Amino acid sequence: MGKILENKPACLYCNARIHSVFNVLDNEELEDLNKHKTCSSYKKGQYVFNEQGMPSGLFCINTGKIKLSTTGFDGKEQILSLAKEGEILGYRALISDERYYCSAVALEDSSICIIDKLYFNSTIIKNNKLLIEIVKKVSGDLKLAENHLVSLSQKNVRERLAEALLFIKATYGCVEDGATLNVTLSREEIADYVGTSTESAIRLLSEFNHDKIIELIGKKIKILNLQLLIKTANLND
Amino acid sequence: MGKILENKPACLYCNARIHSVFNVLDNEELEDLNKHKTCSSYKKGQYVFNEQGMPSGLFCINTGKIKLSTTGFDGKEQILSLAKEGEILGYRALISDERYYCSAVALEDSSICIIDKLYFNSTIIKNNKLLIEIVKKVSGDLKLAENHLVSLSQKNVRERLAEALLFIKATYGCVEDGATLNVTLSREEIADYVGTSTESAIRLLSEFNHDKIIELIGKKIKILNLQLLIKTANLND
DNA sequence: TTTAAAACATGATATTGGGCATGTTTAATC
DNA sequence: GATTAAACATGCCCAATATCATGTTTTAAA
Numbered sequence: 076m077g078k079i080l081e082n083k084p085a086c087l088y089c090n091a092r093i094h095s096v097f098n099v100l101d102n103e104e105l106e107d108l109n110k111h112k113t114c115s116s117y118k119k120g121q122y123v124f125n126e127q128g129m130p131s132g133l134f135c136i137n138t139g140k141i142k143l144s145t146t147g148f149d150g151k152e153q154i155l156s157l158a159k160e161g162e163i164l165g166y167r168a169l170i171s172d173e174r175y176y177c178s179a180v181a182l183e184d185s186s187i188c189i190i191d192k193l194y195f196n197s198t199i200i201k202n203n204k205l206l207i208e209i210v211k212k213v214s215g216d217l218k219l220a221e222n223h224l225v226s227l228s229q230k231n232v233r234e235r236l237a238e239a240l241l242f243i244k245a246t247y248g249c250v251e252d253g254a255t256l257n258v259t260l261s262r263e264e265i266a267d268y269v270g271t272s273t274e275s276a277i278r279l280l281s282e283f284n285h286d287k288i289i290e291l292i293g294k295k296i297k298i299l300n301l302q303l304l305i306k307t308a309n310l311n312d
Numbered sequence: 313m314g315k316i317l318e319n320k321p322a323c324l325y326c327n328a329r330i331h332s333v334f335n336v337l338d339n340e341e342l343e344d345l346n347k348h349k350t351c352s353s354y355k356k357g358q359y360v361f362n363e364q365g366m367p368s369g370l371f372c373i374n375t376g377k378i379k380l381s382t383t384g385f386d387g388k389e390q391i392l393s394l395a396k397e398g399e400i401l402g403y404r405a406l407i408s409d410e411r412y413y414c415s416a417v418a419l420e421d422s423s424i425c426i427i428d429k430l431y432f433n434s435t436i437i438k439n440n441k442l443l444i445e446i447v448k449k450v451s452g453d454l455k456l457a458e459n460h461l462v463s464l465s466q467k468n469v470r471e472r473l474a475e476a477l478l479f480i481k482a483t484y485g486c487v488e489d490g491a492t493l494n495v496t497l498s499r500e501e502i503a504d505y506v507g508t509s510t511e512s513a514i515r516l517l518s519e520f521n522h523d524k525i526i527e528l529i530g531k532k533i534k535i536l537n538l539q540l541l542i543k544t545a546n547l548n549d
Numbered sequence: 550t551t552t553a554a555a556a557c558a559t560g561a562t563a564t565t566g567g568g569c570a571t572g573t574t575t576a577a578t579c
Numbered sequence: 580g581a582t583t584a585a586a587c588a589t590g591c592c593c594a595a596t597a598t599c600a601t602g603t604t605t606t607a608a609a
Contacts (some may be wrong), residue, residue: 153465531557
């Protein structure tokens with residue numbers, strides 16, 4: 076469990092809201108939403124929820140970065156998706172009243188709002204505009220999953236790794252230099268997204284480094300040649 | 313385009329409805345839905361819609377079987393999902409007003425209802441109960457896609473092929489003998505779901521045949537030893 | 550019925566990438 | 580600061596599987 080914050084951020088003034096499903100709510104609805112939530116902080120590495128658990132509420136990332144993963148076969152982890160500020164988590168399990176479909180772990184210290192389950196089931200679910208946004212959100216997630224699936228099925232590890240770096244850049248962006256990825260992931264985590272062994276991920280990152288496609292600065296990854304990275308990823312659309 | 317049927321089946325008396333999202337509608341709503349649809353027949357191999365196209369309506373399978381696939385890299389096909397009677401198709405593109413996310417092709421002669429786009433956007437989308445069913449439907453599809461993704465990422469071809477046969481059985485069931493899969497897929501189509509080469513799919517199906525796990529009767533596949541097939545698939549949940 | 554074209558089958562070969570081993574660097578803990 | 584553990588790095592080997600080649604069977608078309 077995260078540590079509950081005394082001064083929770085107000086939905087009405089939340090910066091993350093603009094890119095979230097809650098952007099369709101009016102001020103009155105936002106005030107109401109605000110009344111039915113708490114906000115907790117999570118340390119890097121901490122679980123927000125676990126795929127064994129039943130949903131207790133709707134999570135919405137206020138600040139921070141979360142990885143969504145599932146435990147596959149022989150306990151091997153598969154990273155399914157990366158989430159950022161404004162994104163809602165755990166809504167599928169909540170709506171279907173099932174166990175979480177995956178686990179959510181903080182990639183850095185994060186603060187996350189938890190919207191009351193009863194409020195969700197009695198009010199949010201009745202709001203048509205919001206529900207349409209949720210359908211769009213799931214649809215988008217499904218499209219991403221399908222793209223990921225096709226890559227895993229048809230591309231080699233080198234292409235998938237390049238694609239993963241582009242995905243990370245697209246999700247979390249870069250720091251001020253406009254080239255260094257704005258997140259710290261271990262080689263193992265990258266491998267768990269790419270669907271390869273940690274050794275292969277390390278090996279290929281080294282190769283990209285030698286080929287001047289990227290520069291490895293400790294755990295930070297700087298994209299030196301974006302065009303070449305895109306070419307290496309062999310994207311077709 | 314499919315051939316429009318003169319006597320379209322009535323939603324109110326549709327057998328497929330029980331397992332569809334439309335089961336939450338009352339009789340009046342069903343009558344209304346019925347007024348805003350047409351029904352067309354599609355021959356085996358015919359496209360229902362193509363991933364290049366913009367959505368013209370909401371498809372709902374009345375009878376028949378449909379494969380949902382996407383063209384990956386170097387034109388290689390990836391089968392994403394298999395759909396049966398009662399399932400709706402093309403709803404994501406419709407809601408997000410984007411091109412279809414995948415292509416739909418008839419696996420056998422099928423009849424499919426097409427619900428008017430305007431009616432969908434003006435009426436269906438306003439029906440909260442129905443919208444919740446749609447969220448559940450997308451969530452379920454996403455869960456299936458994620459499971460498929462993890463298998464592609466972590467399992468070997470033999471395990472994935474066994475899993476594919478179990479998936480086909482779970483989707484379309486068996487004929488009267490309770491063992492022969494109730495659909496005809498080419499080896500290439502199976503390979504395109506499993507994410508392997510056609511040769512490997514053929515080879516492994518032959519192996520399963522020799523090992524008495526299945527029996528190959530022309531294009532029909534009969535499951536002889538379900539327990540062994542489940543074991544071969546190496547399922548963990 | 551003949552012919553052509555798919556689909557299926559199987560062997561031989563090449564390649565990718567996983568797994569192991571071993572060493573080095575970085576980070577965490579006392 | 581010393582000690583330990585985790586993460587990173589790289590070489591070697593081998594199994595899994597893709598690709599190529601060739602032949603057979605089935606299906607579709609003329």
